[in-house]
Amino acid sequence: xxxxxxxxxxxxxxxxxxxxxxxxxxxxxxxxxxxxxxxxxxxxxxxxxxxxxxxxxxxxxxxxxxxxxxxxxxxxxxxxxxxxxxxxxxxxxxxxxxxxxxxxxxxxxxxxxxxxxxxxxxxxxxxxxxxxxxxxxxxxxxxxxxxxxxxxxxxxxxxxxxxxxxxxxxxxxxxxxxxxxxxxxxxxxxxxxxxxxxxxxxxxxxxxxxxxxxxxxxxxxxxxxxxxxxxxxxxxxxxxxxxxxxxxxxxxxxxxxxxxxxxxxxxxxxxxxxxxxxxxxxxxxxxxxxxxxxxxxxxxxxxxxxxxxxxxxxxxxxxxxxxxxxxxxxxxxxxxxxxxxxxxxxxxxxxxxxxxxxxxxxxxxxxxxxxxxxxxxxxxxxxxxxxxxxxxxxxxxxxxxxxxxxxxxxxxxxxxxxxxxxxxxxxxxxxxxxxxxxxxxxxxxxxxxxxxxxxxxxxxxxxxxxxxxxxxxxxxxxxxxxxxxxxxxxxxxxxxxxxxxxxxxxxxxxxxxxxxxxxxxxxxxxxxxxxxxxxxxxxxxxxxxxxxxxxxxxxxxxxxxxxxxxxxxxxxxxxxxxxxxxxxxxxxxxxxxxxxxxxxxxxxxxxxxxxxxxxxxxxxxxxxxxxxxxxxxxxxxxxx
Numbered sequence: 001x002x003x004x005x006x007x008x009x010x011x012x013x014x015x016x017x018x019x020x021x022x023x024x025x026x027x028x029x030x031x032x033x034x035x036x037x038x039x040x041x042x043x044x045x046x047x048x049x050x051x052x053x054x055x056x057x058x059x060x061x062x063x064x065x066x067x068x069x070x071x072x073x074x075x076x077x078x079x080x081x082x083x084x085x086x087x088x089x090x091x092x093x094x095x096x097x098x099x100x101x102x103x104x105x106x107x108x109x110x111x112x113x114x115x116x117x118x119x120x121x122x123x124x125x126x127x128x129x130x131x132x133x134x135x136x137x138x139x140x141x142x143x144x145x146x147x148x149x150x151x152x153x154x155x156x157x158x159x160x161x162x163x164x165x166x167x168x169x170x171x172x173x174x175x176x177x178x179x180x181x182x183x184x185x186x187x188x189x190x191x192x193x194x195x196x197x198x199x200x201x202x203x204x205x206x207x208x209x210x211x212x213x214x215x216x217x218x219x220x221x222x223x224x225x226x227x228x229x230x231x232x233x234x235x236x237x238x239x240x241x242x243x244x245x246x247x248x249x250x251x252x253x254x255x256x257x258x259x260x261x262x263x264x265x266x267x268x269x270x271x272x273x274x275x276x277x278x279x280x281x282x283x284x285x286x287x288x289x290x291x292x293x294x295x296x297x298x299x300x301x302x303x304x305x306x307x308x309x310x311x312x313x314x315x316x317x318x319x320x321x322x323x324x325x326x327x328x329x330x331x332x333x334x335x336x337x338x339x340x341x342x343x344x345x346x347x348x349x350x351x352x353x354x355x356x357x358x359x360x361x362x363x364x365x366x367x368x369x370x371x372x373x374x375x376x377x378x379x380x381x382x383x384x385x386x387x388x389x390x391x392x393x394x395x396x397x398x399x400x401x402x403x404x405x406x407x408x409x410x411x412x413x414x415x416x417x418x419x420x421x422x423x424x425x426x427x428x429x430x431x432x433x434x435x436x437x438x439x440x441x442x443x444x445x446x447x448x449x450x451x452x453x454x455x456x457x458x459x460x461x462x463x464x465x466x467x468x469x470x471x472x473x474x475x476x477x478x479x480x481x482x483x484x485x486x487x488x489x490x491x492x493x494x495x496x497x498x499x500x501x502x503x504x505x506x507x508x509x510x511x512x513x514x515x516x517x518x519x520x521x522x523x524x525x526x527x528x529x530x531x532x533x534x535x536x537x538x539x540x541x542x543x544x545x546x547x548x549x550x551x552x553x554x555x556x557x558x559x560x561x562x563x564x565x566x567x568x569x570x571x572x573x574x575x576x577x578x579x580x581x582x583x584x585x586x587x588x589x590x591x592x593x594x595x596x597x598x599x600x601x602x603x604x605x606x607x608x609x610x611x612x613x614x615x616x617x618x619x620x621x622x623x624x625x626x627x628x629x630x631x632x633x634x635x636x637x638x639x640x
Contacts, residue, residue, distance in 0.1 A: 067219040069286045076256050091208030102485035105425045110137050113429035123165045146469045149186050162237030167466035176244035178404045179620050185612040190244045193464035201424050202407040206399035213414050216369040221288025224259045224281040226297050230615035243615040263334050272325045287365040295375040295382040302390040309353045317346035359392035371396040376419040376490045378620045406463045423486050432457035451478050496624045500546040503578045507623045513572040527553040528601035532625040545589030551634040553601050559640045565593040600637035
């Protein structure tokens with residue numbers, strides 16, 4: 001399946017997207033207005049005007065044939081229609097380009113590398129490594145070492161303070177903060193090229209795939225997108241500092257596509273914005289999609305909905321905003337003007353909620369086509385909980401694999417599990433460090449054409465934002481090829497492994513054990529979890545053999561017996577032979593499982609974001625805690 005090229009019939013594709021009437025109507029109207037000025041014969045503008053009206057009639061017929069949301073004006077429908085047509089055309093073009101790229105990855109990779117090198121030849125960094133003399137991949141690899149963040153820290157600091165042409169020939173748009181999943185949050189450079197590549201090669205391609213696999217998404221229904229405006233600060237040179245992710249500010253021209261009105265994002269807290277997301281979504285039974293950057297954000301939204309549904313339904317019923325929201329009077333009045341009492345919808349909502357929350361998304365929004373959010377890596381558990389509980393019966397598409405450093409891969413197989421991504425050969429120059437060599441003093445990465453199916457590698461990237469042969473910290477497994485291009489599954493982040501004695505238990509392995517034990521804890525529904533090696537806690541857990549402390553938050557189970565706790569240790573031994581060996585020898589002590597109070601992980605999430613400066617749009621829960629303060633916080637929330 002992966003090696004079969006996509007067939008493209010150009011004429012049929014154009015007609016299917018109804019681009020011709022749209023273009024014709026636009027040009028005809030333009031000519032009708034311009035003609036009198038340029039002395040064009042008077043009959044021609046008249047004829048073109050008639051034809052343009054016919055073209056607009058065809059467009060309007062197409063609009064009327066599509067599923068639409070409630071309370072849509074003509075202007076909002078036309079702008080929505082135009083947006084999906086333009087992005088649809090771009091997606092088809094970029095998808096065809098990607099298909100061609102996968103047949104010639106060696107040439108494409110060298111072209112991508114040399115483009116990065118040539119653009120920054122005259123920078124301080126480019127002169128240091130003599131970029132001007134680099135003409136091919138082999139010269140670049142011989143001249144430039146494999147790097148980590150420490151290699152760039154001082155240089156990025158100089159950029160932040162205003163020095164020009166240090167790493168990049170251009171001024172960065174943003175000093176982008178990483179999410180800090182496996183180490184302290186780092187500051188990287190973000191450029192126009194990085195953002196353009198992400199949109200064209202990632203977003204547009206994913207939307208093209210989505211509309212082919214899920215035809216119902218080719219509609220004029222609104223989407224509920226759970227995102228937030230990040231808090232930005234300024235560097236010494238006035239360059240914005242913050243997360244590089246989709247936000248209301250960066251999507252301001254697309255707000256008409258979403259259920260949440262623009263003024264809602266002026267609310268002072270994430271908690272209040274989330275409430276407004278939910279309120280305006282509940283008012284509209286025709287919502288077509290639920291979207292967020294990560295499935296964890298959607299999961300937190302549904303847990304909030306479960307806690308506050310009565311308050312939300314009352315607001316829908318009376319057409320006002322709860323007094324619990326900390327909104328200043330002007331904003332409250334502006335938002336309440338968008339509401340009206342809807343007792344009929346409120347009664348529908350009450351009936352849905354009283355039936356429980358399993359499969360509630362489909363009941364609330366009967367025409368819901370899709371949930372769109374990344375659910376691989378640390379978000380895998382949230383995606384599984386959404387599918388099994390709140391969003392049961394609704395497909396979930398994890399569209400791409402990306403990081404602050406840039407776009408890495410796109411998911412062309414939305415219904416495949418586990419998630420897999422086709423590496424985008426035009427986005428970054430990629431090398432692959434074999435898993436067995438991760439600790440080598442002088443690592444020797446492989447090229448894209450040298451990787452083997454079934455093997456795991458750490459990604460080493462050269463991107464558009466001044467990173468060269470940079471160890472990304474992500475370990476991926478090559479699970480196949482599409483033409484010449486690797487297909488990858490995310491495995492784990494370096495630094496997010498449990499390794500007391502060198503056993504190296506990855507997140508994937510631990511999660512498998514946890515899923516096995518959850519079915520042996522009757523009535524338990526997982527809310528969240530994380531682990532910490534006992535050495536980080538020190539004397540706080542008493543003197544004993546090194547062991548794992550595991551913190552879990554559950555619904556439906558208030559206590560765990562010693563036998564139930566031991567089952568997690570037993571399951572981990574079953575899935576990790578190395579861990580079992582160390583346990584058998586007594587080198588690692590028995591796991592300690594701590595049940596924490598309801599809401600403990602929501603509070604931990606806020607603490608972590610405050611400490612790292614991470615936005616809710618980019619936050620990823622650490623599965624292996626690195627900071628003693630975080631572990632002690634959860635220890636203090638233990639109830640069993």
